[in-house]
Amino acid sequence: MSETHALMDGRLHVYRRENSRFWQCATYLNGRNHRQSTKETNIAYAREFARDWFLDRVAEDRLRRRRGLVVQSGQPARPEHVPKAQPGEKTFREAAAVFEREYEAMTLGERNPSYVAGKGRVLRLYLNPFFGDLPLSQVTAGRIQEYRLHRVTPPSEPARVRYVKDGRARVGKVRAWKRPSRQTLHNEIVCLRQVLKTANRKGWIAALPDMSSPYRASGKISHRAWFSxxxxxxxxxxxxxxxxxxxxxxxxxxxxxxxxxxxxxxxxxxxxxxxxxxxxxxxxxxxxxxxxxxxxxxxxxxxxxxxxxxxxxxxxxxxxxxxxxxxxxxxxxxxxxxxxxxxxxxxxxxxxxxxxxxxxxxxxxxxxxxxxxxxxxxxxxxxxxxxxxxxxxxxxxxxxxxxxxxxxxxAINVRKQKPAKRRAASDETT
CATH class of the missing domain: 1.10.443.10 (Intergrase catalytic core)
Structure with a gap:
């Protein structure tokens, strides 16, 4: 049996499973269960962490209902009205987890470890917060274009750096927004395509959506910086x-x-x-x-x-x-x-x-x-x-x-000679 403590008038629960030394916290908001490990073995620290975590979840839930967006610190927003998955249908988050596991195993020794870790970072910071709860059938060309638009649009409120110190969730300085470069956005779309290809191989989707970038026929060719x-x-x-x-x-x-x-x-x-x-x-x-x-x-x-x-x-x-x-x-x-x-x-x-x-x-x-x-x-x-x-x-x-x-x-400044007959005819007319 797990040991459980109820907080915040029963809306927050702190519990510890039998075979774990860490306390976990859970709450139910807007039809969804939220769970998080406190990474604490002391119940007092765990309760303090759980309260801060619960208040953050409540604030996010209010923003979702008020603005139609879920805003997380330093992470992209995602659509409010997430269609419910049909029975047996997989979500993007589940496909991303399978891709990350397969990619790390299949590229072992073939790819730079930092490059492989970068895939997980893109999924965690950008793709999962936006597409994570969507059924795979709802990851359409329109949704992908919404993602591009979201990434290049400055947020209405500056994001603050959040971190955990001494078992407590803390808020740091304001993080300045920076427009992602063309190559950064391209790398994120490549990672998105790889996740959808994984889902296609598993038979979870019938075909990949159109992921081409609109309004851009061909990029400008510019030479790389060198020394004359x-x-x-x-x-x-x-x-x-x-x-x-x-x-x-x-x-x-x-x-x-x-x-x-x-x-x-x-x-x-x-x-x-x-x-x-x-x-x-x-x-x-x-x-x-x-x-x-x-x-x-x-x-x-x-x-x-x-x-x-x-x-x-x-x-x-x-x-x-x-x-x-x-x-x-x-x-x-x-x-x-x-x-x-x-x-x-x-x-x-x-x-x-x-x-x-x-x-x-x-x-x-x-x-x-x-x-x-x-x-x-x-x-x-x-x-x-x-x-x-x-x-x-x-x-x-x-x-x-x-x-x-x-x-x-x-080869460029070539001057073709006129045919002899044509030149002679022109001479007679003169």
């Missing part, structure tokens, strides 16, 4: 000056490391996370058979698995300086974490933090610079894509579209 040859020259000259004359002597090694990092990245095209994982045993200095120049052969481990990269000759000397400076063992990291603060400080000094479109430059911009410089020098786009472990389509979309050197004037 003149800007890159200013950047490496500034990092070289810092390496020679650091502002403080104890910063000398960090400044030298950062200077070599900039040169290495622009001459290899590695992603920042790939450079972060790079070990000395992954890099070999070789003489290229085709050019006769010394280059680096790099075994890259990144988001695409294991790949290979052949560097420009300009990457050899920075790598040798780093190896001599660190005296590293084969399993030691070449660079480790990106020196983000130092990069931002140098870019701010040179007024290069943003390009002319307002795109911020980051360590990824060094990779973009490598690709753009290779295209400007006339390198084969397929070989550049292969060396950077990406696709030709991505390079054509984000890089080649704004590189003037990729346009062949001789």
């Amino acid at each position: 040859p003149q800007e890159y020259k200013r950047l490496y000259e500034a990092t070289r000056e810092r390496a020679r004359n650091p502002k403080k002597e104890r910063w000398r090694e960090e400044c030298e490391q950062f200077h070599d990092y900039v040169l290495f990245m622009v001459n290899t095209g590695l992603r920042p996370d790939e450079a972060q994982r790079l070990q000395f045993r992954d890099v070999s200095v070789v003489v290229d058979d085709a050019t006769g120049e010394r280059i680096l052969e790099i075994e890259v481990r990144g988001k695409r698995g294991v790949g290979y990269c052949k560097s420009m000759p300009g990457a050899v000397l920075p790598f040798q300086r780093v190896k001599k400076r660190k005296g590293g063992e084969p399993s030691d990291l070449v660079f480790g974490l990106v020196q983000r603060e130092l990069l931002n400080a140098v870019l701010d000094e040179l007024d290069l933090k943003k390009d002319r479109e307002g795109n911020p430059r980051t360590a990824y911009s060094l990779r973009h610079t490598y690709i753009c410089l290779r295209l400007m020098e006339g390198a084969d786009i397929y070989q550049v894509a292969k060396n950077c472990r990406t696709s030709v389509e991505m390079i054509e979309k984000y890089y080649a579209s704004h590189i003037a050197n990729t346009l062949d004037a001789s």
Whole structure:
């Protein structure tokens, strides 16, 4: 038998099951049962937590009846009139739970753990509060568009951060609303589609609704932030000056490391996370058979698995300086974490933090610079894509579209000769 205590004139119950050491609380509001674990073993703390929790539920219930919305702290609202599920029909929340369990098990070792955890975070913070109690048959194209509209509409009241401390529910500072980016909203819709696909496989729905975004035929193609040859020259000259004359002597090694990092990245095209994982045993200095120049052969481990990269000759000397400076063992990291603060400080000094479109430059911009410089020098786009472990389509979309050197004037400015007979006829008439 479970031990039970009645509070708030019998509208709130605090109880503990036989095989549990934690107290739980429950109430019945507006035709629904609400339950929550207090995570407390002491009954006094549990009763105090339960009272705060009950008052929050009552306030939410009033908002639901008054405004037609359920407003939870930092979470999206959901429709008031939630259609009741037919007997045997599953809700979105149940499908989401199945998807999350399957996704974690099926992608074990194949996906980054933080990426997998992000799916659960999207479900918990955004999708379940909006769609959770809806029957799967009611998750229609119209509902999905309502969700998009809700996410980009500022709330009428600012949300406050809620947290639990010392067994009590507390309210913190006001959380400023920020419009989600296009990519953030796209990721949420992708997660929604994956949940509905899970429901489809289980036979809980007959087909997926239309989830395409209306009013948007195609997105604007904008190039990624990079450094033009003149800007890159200013950047490496500034990092070289810092390496020679650091502002403080104890910063000398960090400044030298950062200077070599900039040169290495622009001459290899590695992603920042790939450079972060790079070990000395992954890099070999070789003489290229085709050019006769010394280059680096790099075994890259990144988001695409294991790949290979052949560097420009300009990457050899920075790598040798780093190896001599660190005296590293084969399993030691070449660079480790990106020196983000130092990069931002140098870019701010040179007024290069943003390009002319307002795109911020980051360590990824060094990779973009490598690709753009290779295209400007006339390198084969397929070989550049292969060396950077990406696709030709991505390079054509984000890089080649704004590189003037990729346009062949001789092929564009073609002047076709008039046929001989037509030219002779025109001469006779004159």
